Amino acid sequence: xxxxxxxxxxxxxxxxxxxxxxxxxxxxxxxxxxxxxxxxxxxxxxxxxxxxxxxxxxxxxxxxxxxxxxxxxxxxxxxxxxxxxxxxxxxxxxxxxxxxxxxxxxxxxxxxxxxxxxxxxxxxxxxxxxxxxxxxxxxxxxxxxxxxxxxxxxxxxxxxxxxxxxxxxxxxxxxxxxxxxxxxxxxxxxxxxxxxxxxxxxxxxxxxxxxxxxxxxxxxxxxxxxxxxxxxxxxxxxxxxxxxxxxxxxxxxxxxxxxxxxxxxxxxxxxxxxxx
Numbered sequence: 001x002x003x004x005x006x007x008x009x010x011x012x013x014x015x016x017x018x019x020x021x022x023x024x025x026x027x028x029x030x031x032x033x034x035x036x037x038x039x040x041x042x043x044x045x046x047x048x049x050x051x052x053x054x055x056x057x058x059x060x061x062x063x064x065x066x067x068x069x070x071x072x073x074x075x076x077x078x079x080x081x082x083x084x085x086x087x088x089x090x091x092x093x094x095x096x097x098x099x100x101x102x103x104x105x106x107x108x109x110x111x112x113x114x115x116x117x118x119x120x121x122x123x124x125x126x127x128x129x130x131x132x133x134x135x136x137x138x139x140x141x142x143x144x145x146x147x148x149x150x151x152x153x154x155x156x157x158x159x160x161x162x163x164x165x166x167x168x169x170x171x172x173x174x175x176x177x178x179x180x181x182x183x184x185x186x187x188x189x190x191x192x193x194x195x196x197x198x199x200x201x202x203x204x205x206x207x208x209x210x211x212x213x214x215x216x217x218x219x220x221x222x223x224x225x226x227x228x229x230x231x232x233x234x235x236x237x238x239x240x241x242x243x244x245x246x247x248x249x250x251x252x253x254x255x256x257x258x259x260x261x262x263x264x265x266x267x268x269x270x271x272x273x274x275x276x
Contacts, residue, residue, distance in 0.1 A: 010081055011039035011232040014074050014105075015224065016067070016097055017086025017113075018047035018059075024263025025051075025217030026086060030224040032266035037246060039228030042078060044070035046086075046093060053216055053258025061089070064096045071097070075104040081231035083108050084224055085137065087115035089125050094132035109142030109230050112177075113223035117149040130154070139176030143236055145223045146172075148186040162193055162204070169197040179236045181226075185218065196240050203237045205244055214254030214262035221264060222247050 013034050020026035027043050034041040046067050050058035074080070083105060088094045101110065114133060116125050130153060138144060138154075148159040151168040159168050165182040172180045179198040187193075189209070196203040225246050229239030246269075253268035265271075 014080040016044045022052040029217040029220040033221040033224040034228045037228035042074040054260035084111040084227040091128040091132040098136035111227040141177045143179040144177045147183045165195040216261040
């Protein structure tokens with residue numbers, strides 16, 4: 001079982017995901033977002049990527065036992081108040097992650113960001129990995145955070161507007177997730193709408209679309225910011241609202257780094273603190 005340091009939420013988040021050498025997405029974005037939201041980030045790195053704002057140029061997978069080992073030492077020593085997963089590219093990796101969480105962190109809420117589709121539209125995981133995710137991590141997930149293309153893969157249904165988002169959320173709740181956030185950033189329109197459903201109700205979050213190319217890492221950053229809130233004891237809907245506010249600020253204050261899709265500015269709140 002997970003070793004507990006003391007009672008009460010402490011904001012400890014274990015992230016199981018890949019590394020982005022460009023710093024905009026993946027583990028790097030996860031750490032920055034969790035820290036910005038007041039949490040404590042630990043990591044189990046699943047892959048090292050050769051990546052910049054223009055794309056992924058190479059991927060080196062971490063051995064499965066090393067992934068398990070990273071998770072094990074963090075959970076046994078420090079413990080976790082929430083666990084966030086990113087891209088899990090193979091069925092074998094999904095299985096290792098699910099087994100380790102069941103053994104060492106069975107009560108920690110899981111925030112599952114089912115990274116499946118690149119911004120180019122390319123599939124990032126194979127069908128066996130999707131099936132393993134469906135059977136092992138979605139049932140019991142504290143929160144599932146797919147964008148519209150990922151929700152379509154998971155449900156087999158069209159997600160091209162608010163009604164599709166609501167239907168997809170309902171289907172994924174029926175499959176065992178405790179909460180589902182269907183993000184609307186990939187759906188055209190001046191207003192971006194995200195749909196959150198839990199067993200306690202439905203919330204629709206709206207914001208104006210920001211005209212920018214600096215959107216690299218938005219999904220990772222949002223899910224990790226939510227995880228930090230949940231780890232600190234916030235209700236899911238409150239954690240989602242706070243994380244969206246943080247991400248909107250990070251997009252608005254992006255510094256335009258790189259020659260492709262630039263990263264958001266994870267530390268934008270620090271700039272404001274310095275200005276005061």
